[in-house]
Amino acid sequence: MYSLKDLKEVLKTSATQTIIFPEGDEAKIQQTATMLVEEQLVDVILLFNKKTDIPTGLNTQIKVMSVDQIDVAPYIAKFMEIRGDKTNLEQATKLMQLRTYIGTMMILEQKADAMVCGLTFTTADTLRPALQVVKVKKGMAIASSAFIMKKGEQAFIFTDCALNVNPDAKQLAQIGIMATEFAKTMNVTNPETVFLSYSTKGSGAGEAVDKVAQAIKELDAIKPDFAYDGEFQFDAAFVQEVRMKKAPNSKLTKATPDVFVFPELQSGNIGYKIAQRLGGFDAVGPFILGLNKPINDLSRGATLEDIYETAIYTAFQALNSQN
Structure with a gap:
């Protein structure tokens, strides 16, 4: 079985994958993002609720986005198209204020390749949008x-x-x-x-x-x-x-x-x-x-090492899903 070192070598010599972390406000997520971009393993997007939540001093290679600055109208329309009579405008509008849903919509729109989440969101919060938006393979x-x-x-x-x-x-x-x-x-x-x-x-x-x-x-x-x-x-x-x-x-x-x-x-x-x-x-x-694209759930007690390792495996899953 591939070791972590093996996977890192594969990632360094392959098409760069983009991982989105909906819990951008978590210190361990920010540390993980820094490690990943400094090692040139993946591109990283961190999501925040508000622009004022984004800390200064983050590595400039890390892309940051806040819900209050994102035009979610296209995501609302797309989500309603996907879910059909299982949702309505009010519900879709509410869901598109949640970072987990925005993350999965970005994957669907090919703005990211994978998502890692779970330090503060429950497993259900992470997987519900994955199953509704990214869905299981044919x-x-x-x-x-x-x-x-x-x-x-x-x-x-x-x-x-x-x-x-x-x-x-x-x-x-x-x-x-x-x-x-x-x-x-x-x-x-x-x-x-x-x-x-x-x-x-x-x-x-x-x-x-x-x-x-x-x-x-x-x-x-x-x-x-x-x-x-x-x-x-x-x-x-x-x-x-x-x-x-x-x-x-x-x-x-x-x-x-x-x-x-x-x-x-x-x-x-x-x-x-x-x-x-x-x-x-x-x-x-x-x-x-x-799933059609990798979306992985962290334990809420995950250590920095756990998150870093999960992100690397997730990036490898994303790379493999394209082959």
């Missing part, structure tokens, strides 16, 4: 999320730990596909994907087990170009020796798979945080998958 019914879990030379992808509360079997299969495609863009060679459960190949029973087993059948019908298997308990998924004892005919060949698909949000969210807090893994993300 053929995708949902968007999903993924974390890159890193520790030393180890790197895995956990999905979906941040977005879909209780996906059905068909959605779970799609979540696995999106995460595996993400792994490929991150330079994972021949990624292998495992679907997790409290059961290994029928050792347990229940609706939750049936859902994961059905997700595997959905994939069997699609025939994606990657190795996958399930349902597996985590020990059988993670440790090849255990897997060979519990499921000797598994289609997984690597010592450890690359992508771990959790059956629903509760287990996924708990799982990545256990890996982070007890296992000592760094959790990078979440990255939102399945």
Whole structure:
């Protein structure tokens, strides 16, 4: 999997991407923007509510914009066109005063390539305009999320730990596909994907087990170009020796798979945080998958390093979405 250093080298030698940060008034966002432009990794737009909120002394390479100085009339008209009878002039006018909506409209109008947000805005505040304006890719019914879990030379992808509360079997299969495609863009060679459960190949029973087993059948019908298997308990998924004892005919060949698909949000969210807090893994993300353009959500407790790293991965996603 690409390291952060690898991604920076790619960005420096590729077409420059523009990231918009709706939370331009946050000190950590301003620091991140400065680092990014000084290293010549991306172009940056910072959004503010008022012109008077814009601090003096920002790096002049950083583009700054304030809501009170933006002509939002074209955005209102475009938003009403997109949403049709799901909105009205009063609602559209109100929404186009929100920096998250303006950011997504700028992406739609190709004035920016990606957006990073979430220090003060909730996940819903960040993703609602993304889903309404940028929308999911053709053929995708949902968007999903993924974390890159890193520790030393180890790197895995956990999905979906941040977005879909209780996906059905068909959605779970799609979540696995999106995460595996993400792994490929991150330079994972021949990624292998495992679907997790409290059961290994029928050792347990229940609706939750049936859902994961059905997700595997959905994939069997699609025939994606990657190795996958399930349902597996985590020990059988993670440790090849255990897997060979519990499921000797598994289609997984690597010592450890690359992508771990959790059956629903509760287990996924708990799982990545256990890996982070007890296992000592760094959790990078979440990255939102399945959108036409990358819009990623920060944790409200994100550190400067978290924001910087997320911005670099986001710029790489944007670059990849154009290829």
